[in-house]
Amino acid sequence: MRSQKRLPGAGKATMPAALAAERGVVEGLIDGRGASRWRLMFPDALETRYVEEARVSRTRGLLYSGIFAFVMYATFLISDTIHRSEDLALAAMLRLGCVCVVAMLVLPLVQRAPSMRLKEWLMTALVINTMLVSAILLQLSRTELSHVDTLLFGFFPMVGNILFRLRFLQALTASLTCTLIMAGVIALEPAGQEGLELLAMVIFASTTGLSLLANHQLEYNQRQVWLLRQRERLLLEEKRAAGQRLTREANCDALTGVYNRRHLERDLAQRWADLTREDGLAILMVDVDHFKAYNDHHGHVEGDHCLQQVAGALQAGIGPQPGMVVRYGGEEFLVLLESVTERQLRACAERIRRKVRALKLIHPDSSVAKVLTVSVGAVSYKAEQHTNLTDLVRAADAALYDAKHQGRDCCIVR
Structure with a gap:
């Protein structure tokens, strides 16, 4: 039995009210009240908790998906060996030096970055860098079939939207930037490739748009699942607080609190x-x-x-x-x-x-x-x-x- 340094029920009277208020906010978000479905942002206190609770798993996911993506990107050299043999040295320098090496330098920064927002922006930069380097390689290549690469450019924003699962703001930024780069590539394509240009743009727009919508839906669902878990936690805490209150009321004097x-x-x-x-x-x-x-x-x-x-x-x-x-x-x-x-x-x-x-x-x-x-x-x-x-x-x-x-x-x- 411990010495009572304060009243047995002191400091706890407001807990059920605070829990109920927080649960009201959570239920409002679940029902779509108080925030736009497209905004994907909670009130500040909830947003901070949401981000911090996912910090470890989110960082691990970014690292593993980043390593996998850039290992796969390095295998593009196999295609370069077959279809771009005269430009293989250039392709190796750009793909390995300007994409994979940069990724090897940035991914450790992603792991150590103090804020999750910075981690997301670093991964966004890697997606944009990969798209930009691939576009430069296409323009510098002397191989006739190099322009076929444009059919694969939709792969880069799709990696950011689906594999990295960037937060929607960063995914939207990466997708729009890649679209601008793609538009520049199409504008610089040599004459006589109109049919291929149209096909490449349709494929790029389709893959980028659909993957961006999928990214939004994934984050929305993830946030809804988190809100449902928060509501369950708050309900349990309310029940626990109510039980403790009843115990205090049964064991303590209502006037003095002893x-x-x-x-x-x-x-x-x-x-x-x-x-x-x-x-x-x-x-x-x-x-x-x-x-x-x-x-x-x-x-x-x-x-x-x-x-x-x-x-x-x-x-x-x-x-x-x-x-x-x-x-x-x-x-x-x-x-x-x-x-x-x-x-x-x-x-x-x-x-x-x-x-x-x-x-x-x-x-x-x-x-x-x-x-x-x-x-x-x-x-x-x-x-x-x-x-x-x-x-x-x-x-x-x-x-x-x-x-x-x-x-x-x-x-x-x-």
Whole structure:
């Protein structure tokens, strides 16, 4: 049992409301409210979480797909050997030096880049670079059949859109840039290739457009799956929070927030054997002096506030010892301590008395002092005298009775 440094339910009251609000945002996004289907962007907090949760798997996916794509690109040299033998050296220099080597330098940067946005843009640059280098190779090639390469140019944006699965903004940027490069290539094609140019442009537009739509749908579906998982997580957290709230309500006093008598009796009944096996179990009974007079003078609202402050002072007064504070009834509190020596028990009782006095709650109708005070009765567990919780509480209550008869605002420890 830990020393209560704050109220058992403190800081948790707003949790269910916050969870419900977040779930409302998530459900709105799932239903298509609050954001365009085509925008593919969550509110800032959700977007940050979405990106960060996928950071490791997304980075790994970019690296593996990048390695695979550029290894496959290097195999284009096989086709160059057959159809572009006189330009093989040029093809090797451009394909290996300007594409594969660049990819080997950029992919480690993708792995180490601090932000996912930078990783996506680096992969986008690789797609554009590959398209640009291939277009330059086509223009520099002296082979008659080199212009047939234009039929394959749709492969490059498709790799970015489908294999790399670039985020839609980056995929759109890569596709549009590759389209501009393709338009330049077609414009520079020699005369007499009109039929091939038209076929190449149709193939390029079809593959690029369809792969871009597929990219959008893939990211949209991925985001929807993530939202569904978030909703499930939030529902589970709401249920867990509701269960914890019910537990707190069952175990804690609604006014002061400390434990209630029901929790004390159930908890000690379950752990009595363990608590009494070792030395150091003790109970303090604390009673607010002349509380009825305080309540009558200040009113019930101030009386309730007084009890809340006293409960806080008792929790602070426990100090480093393991223990708990219980509202035993009305203005009477019980403090249970574990593993304390008699000296520590006396110090704790006196500390509690001083901390309540230090609240400086004005009590003009008290016969003890001008401020609110408490009387404390404390008793250590003794096996030969206390066979159960009732015996121990009765002994502490008797000590409290003596403290009241000795003038109140004092501690009796037995």
